[in-house]
Amino acid sequence: MSQRTRVLAGLAAEVSIAVLPLLVILLVAGQARQVGHFFSSPEWSFGAAIFFGQTLVKFVSGLVRGKGAAGPVALVVALLVVLGLVPSLVVLAMTLQLAEAKVPPELWLEVSQIALFCMAALLYMLLGTVTESMGPVVRDDGADPA
Numbered sequence: 001m002s003q004r005t006r007v008l009a010g011l012a013a014e015v016s017i018a019v020l021p022l023l024v025i026l027l028v029a030g031q032a033r034q035v036g037h038f039f040s041s042p043e044w045s046f047g048a049a050i051f052f053g054q055t056l057v058k059f060v061s062g063l064v065r066g067k068g069a070a071g072p073v074a075l076v077v078a079l080l081v082v083l084g085l086v087p088s089l090v091v092l093a094m095t096l097q098l099a100e101a102k103v104p105p106e107l108w109l110e111v112s113q114i115a116l117f118c119m120a121a122l123l124y125m126l127l128g129t130v131t132e133s134m135g136p137v138v139r140d141d142g143a144d145p146a
Helices: 003-031 044-065 070-100 105-136
Strands: none
Touching: 003 044, 003 105, 044 070, 044 105, 070 105
């Protein structure tokens, strides 16, 4: 089994565990014959925010071990925050506010939180694979810096 396959398998296992609460919500909503509530559940936004945060940590910590160019790394981190983490937290706040008021969210909000969740999981897998595949930094004297 190649290193990339092992990394992907490990990341897929982490994503599977993160999706487990959504599966439980789907089963409960299905049993209550309210499957439509599954798509408006704030858990999608919670999951997206967590995935974006984990992606940032995995990406930056992987680059600390490897050799990454400062400019592209800063761009990826900024894009993850600006286009991923912040929007997922805003959508989460809006969804929770509507849930508290017992007002069903509009379709665009449901679609947004599911799209952000899927994007976060995909980026977690993609950037996780890239950074995990980089391997440790080796010092000039050949010793492992860790």
